[in-house]
Amino acid sequence: MLQNTATPVATPSTNAIFQLAWPLTLKTIMLHGIIVIDAYLVAGLGEEALAAMGLAGSIGGLLLGILVAFSTATQIRVAQAFGSGQPAALKSGAYCGLVINLGVSLLGMLAVALAGGTIIDRFAHTPEIAHQAQLYLNVFMIVILGEAVGQALSSHFNGCGETKTSFYSYVIALPVNVGLSIALIHGMFGFPELGLVGAAVGSAVASLVRTVYLAERFFRSTQGFPDAPGWLYATFRHTLIRHLIFALPIAATFISATLANTVAMLIYAKLSVNQFAALTLIMPWVMVAGTLGITWAQATGILVAQLLGRNPTSGALDEFLMRAWRGAFVAAALVSATYLVVGLSSGLIYSELQSETRAALLSFVPILLVLPFPKGSNAICGNTLRAGGETVYVMNIFVGSQWFVRIPLTAIMVLYLDLSVAWVFSLLLVEELVKFPPFHLRLFKGEWKHGLS
Known part of the structure; x- marks a missing residue:
């Protein structure tokens, strides 16, 4: 919590804002590009494949957006903690954000398992489109799980002012997504020809690669916070509830x-x-x-x-x-x-x-x-x-x-x-x-x- 006595603090320059903003800009464009790239790559498969991907992508995109929203809250909490210089607060923001993201992703995956098929059948023009959309969505759930961790870790780095780390993770993942998707969609370089599902597999593998990169950077820089005993609000449960209350709006x-x-x-x-x-x-x-x-x-x-x-x-x-x-x-x-x-x-x-x-x-x-x-x-x-x-x-x-x-x-x-x-x-x-x-x-x-x- 803030103390009551204000102290003189040097304010960041315009260049400091720019150094944070440009990686965020490129990262955001790349995040939007996950489904956009898939759409471009499957365009050659015909209108039915595009319709199936668009239908499944609308559901997957909603779940991704919710994860980004919760991660935005984590980013603010981590930034507050980073500014205060309290290791326990920094640890609390990182781990609470990770737990909440994982919980949200699992709830989203459960909702898709229970109602996703019904929604797809209701809006798909043909049974074949519905079938392809369901297959794509099933694989895309791996992206949701990977991004649950990846977005939480990105929020930690962003809150600490290291927005380039999150940007670099997309720089690494993007060529993996494109290259593997092309190979799997069309059965090139000895890979099986999976059609539309190949695009989802490419996105899933790229998301996991990004997450592994961020996790390695996270543990290299924090070592899991061994020198930060305790939590911001006494117990992890209380700290998690306070974080969730902040994030829900x-x-x-x-x-x-x-x-x-x-x-x-x-x-x-x-x-x-x-x-x-x-x-x-x-x-x-x-x-x-x-x-x-x-x-x-x-x-x-x-x-x-x-x-x-x-x-x-x-x-x-x-x-x-x-x-x-x-x-x-x-x-x-x-x-x-x-x-x-x-x-x-x-x-x-x-x-x-x-x-x-x-x-x-x-x-x-x-x-x-x-x-x-x-x-x-x-x-x-x-x-x-x-x-x-x-x-x-x-x-x-x-x-x-x-x-x-x-x-x-x-x-x-x-x-x-x-x-x-x-x-x-x-x-x-x-x-x-x-x-x-x-x-x-x-x-x-x-x-x-x-x-x-």
């Missing part, structure tokens, strides 16, 4: 966002084919290009948590956040410029599209030019407030803006008012503007500076 925020995005896509499907196609094309760009601003905010959150662990003065925190905000503005400008290039080049990138679809893509450009700025600033606030322990408040803002603003307005615009897709897309900006006042007012209030427990 972050996980709930992710689950809410996933469900909201799914509902939004179902409503988007009621648009014209051209408008829906335009939204389907632009959303991946929004996610991938926007990663820069989000990971800058995550790096800021890690450093804030470390600072809070050192019991800094309020002025030192304010000084650091102003520095981080200036960097966030630069990141937002780069993201905005990327969106502008993509939007203006959409006619060349997607030259085979109909003119109505290309016109819809161009209509998104004014919104995309503005979106990164409030989104980046909100992300700074959200990650900072989480670092200060206000996970429930952050969850409430996200859930409220999603379910009381974006989703109802999307339904009204599409189902009742029949507005153009540009108005519908603008709700992404509206959601950020709704979150802006409560995030910034709470941050400026400053209670988060003293809220660690």
Whole structure:
């Protein structure tokens, strides 16, 4: 826990944030790429294989996302402990995160075993697609188990400021995934021809390789914490409960966002084919290009948590956040410029599209030019407030803006008012503007500076 007396603490530089942010950015893109790579590699097997992988991948992707959410909480806890310099706190954050991730993955695997087949049968277009999807999902559960450990260990390194270690693990795993998947999909180099299942095996082996690398680095650097007796809150059970209480709102925020995005896509499907196609094309760009601003905010959150662990003065925190905000503005400008290039080049990138679809893509450009700025600033606030322990408040803002603003307005615009897709897309900006006042007012209030427990 924080002591009551603040002490002078040197604040990290903008370069320190950048050194944390760039590995996080590349790692996040690579994490998204696990299923994307599989989809690319199985494309040559035909539409049925792609449909099967997409169906199984949606379930696997949900479980991966939940693990990432819990790991984000562990990352904050470890950063707080690292800043405080308490070995018992550092050990508690690492092992509690690992136990929780393993528990979540086992519950997810149990849910898949009990209901996965039913879900797949319900949404698959043919029995053969359902069969292939089930086979893929069964093997992909190894990825879930591997990532349960891998994400927990990554969170430990990230919280300690060693984001490059997690990034290097993906650098090692990515060529394993691609090479082995190609060999197993097509039966090359003496490997059996497994088709779609080969892609899942490649991902599973790559995940295990990544996990082994991280485990070796973890035990080399910590030796299992032999010089850190005891736990942060007396017993491991009490420490685990406190960690879980801290983590649940972050996980709930992710689950809410996933469900909201799914509902939004179902409503988007009621648009014209051209408008829906335009939204389907632009959303991946929004996610991938926007990663820069989000990971800058995550790096800021890690450093804030470390600072809070050192019991800094309020002025030192304010000084650091102003520095981080200036960097966030630069990141937002780069993201905005990327969106502008993509939007203006959409006619060349997607030259085979109909003119109505290309016109819809161009209509998104004014919104995309503005979106990164409030989104980046909100992300700074959200990650900072989480670092200060206000996970429930952050969850409430996200859930409220999603379910009381974006989703109802999307339904009204599409189902009742029949507005153009540009108005519908603008709700992404509206959601950020709704979150802006409560995030910034709470941050400026400053209670988060003293809220660690």
